[in-house]
Amino acid sequence: MAVIITNPLDFNVEDLYVDLWQSVGCRLYLKCEGFNFAGSIKIKAAVEMVAAKEREGRLRPGGTLVESSSGNMGVALSIVAASKGYRFVCVTDVRCTRAARLTMEALGGEVHVIGEPDAEGGYLGARIAHVRKLCEENAGYVWLNQYANSANWRGHYRTTGPEVAKAFPELDVLFIGAGTTGTLMGCARYFRENHPGVTIVAVDAAGSVTFGRPPGRRMIPGLGTSVRPPIFDASYADDVVYVEEAETIRMCRRLVGHGYLFGGSTGTVVSGARDWLTAHGRDDMTAVAISPDLGGNYLDTIYDEVWASGVTGADGATARPGPAESRHV
Structure with a gap:
């Protein structure tokens, strides 16, 4: 049946999951949130x-x-x-x-x-x-x-959390990236109140101050903060995993090698989820990670060899953001 809309806000794919076993080698389902007109969650x-x-x-x-x-x-x-x-x-x-x-x-x-x-x-x-x-x-x-x-996290309390619970009623662990922490707080609150047995694992970028670590250099936009978000409450996360930007890039490259062009935030979440599952996972565990974005906006950064080598240090370069072409202030 055809889907006909009159407003771009009326379309969002809510029930698409990728089984990452063949791509990443771990038992993990990835909830793809980038299939809307904004390209992200x-x-x-x-x-x-x-x-x-x-x-x-x-x-x-x-x-x-x-x-x-x-x-x-x-x-x-x-x-x-x-x-x-x-x-x-x-x-x-x-x-x-x-x-x-x-x-x-x-x-x-x-x-x-x-x-x-x-x-x-x-x-x-x-x-x-x-x-x-x-x-x-x-x-x-x-x-x-x-x-x-608070409307930031309420949007996910109302939508993202219930969507995951409906698709995976036997869910054991949910991996969520920490940026503004809207997705993390909304989903964590929903599961705490409705499915308290689910383990919530936050995935943060190395160099982020959100969970109390000292600030560090970060080049990939999306996850991580240099100012702790006021909506954030650490008590809602059962565990946290930190991911270096070099690992984010490697995971994005690994996924695109299987035909999945995801964004930097997704690469970070999947990398963190893989590491956590390697350390704590069980064969019978049902695990889901939330993919915030697709990769089209990252073609000249994460998927560009020169830019990426500057971040990973492969050529010894000191990475600096490229010149902006919009209004500078």
């Missing part, structure tokens, strides 16, 4: 946050949304804004991929690119400071603030 949180502001009366026709994003949320909000008639301003930084910037601009978004990190808060701290400045200078701007907005 961020569309769920974007829709939820915008709807909440509309209910509160903060957003009216012709209004302007502003948000800090490393890429995927910015693309998702560009689509939401275009479909609803809002303006959108995205504050990102030089690690955001060129494809993500161009996509946001094609959808009508205005992109501000932060060129230097904050001394204490890194690129995220600098982005948030710029968002605050924009809001001070433009009274009509509505900042969604995905890092502190």
Whole structure:
């Protein structure tokens, strides 16, 4: 039967899973969240946050949304804004991929690119400071603030968590990447309240401060933070796995060798899940990992030999983000 929609927000594949046994060599099912018009799981949180502001009366026709994003949320909000008639301003930084910037601009978004990190808060701290400045200078701007907005995790409590539980009623362990922690908090809360026997394992990028570790250099946008998100509550994670960026790249390359072009966040989650299952898994264990994104936006980074070698250190190069082609601030 044909699927006919009148709005890009009406389409999202919710029940597609990849059995990774042949690709990765572990008993793991990957929930693919990239098959929507935004290409990532961020569309769920974007829709939820915008709807909440509309209910509160903060957003009216012709209004302007502003948000800090490393890429995927910015693309998702560009689509939401275009479909609803809002303006959108995205504050990102030089690690955001060129494809993500161009996509946001094609959808009508205005992109501000932060060129230097904050001394204490890194690129995220600098982005948030710029968002605050924009809001001070433009009274009509509505900042969604995905890092502190409970609608971020509620979107996944309402959708992603129940979707996994329906597909795998005998689930033992669920692996979730930690970025803004919206997906992690929403799914973890859902399973804690409805299926408390499921083990929730967070997968974080090495160099992230979310779980209390000291900050480190990170080049791949998506997972990990340089400022701990206010919506994050560590008590909802039963365990955490850290993944080096070189391992993220290797996993993405391994998956694409089997025909699966996934994004950096997915490579991180799968790598962390494989490591955890190698150490703790059982033959009868049912394990699911959430894939946040597809790989189209990473062709000039993770899937580019020169860029990737700079991150992995294969040629001894010191990796630096490439020049942004959008508005620098």
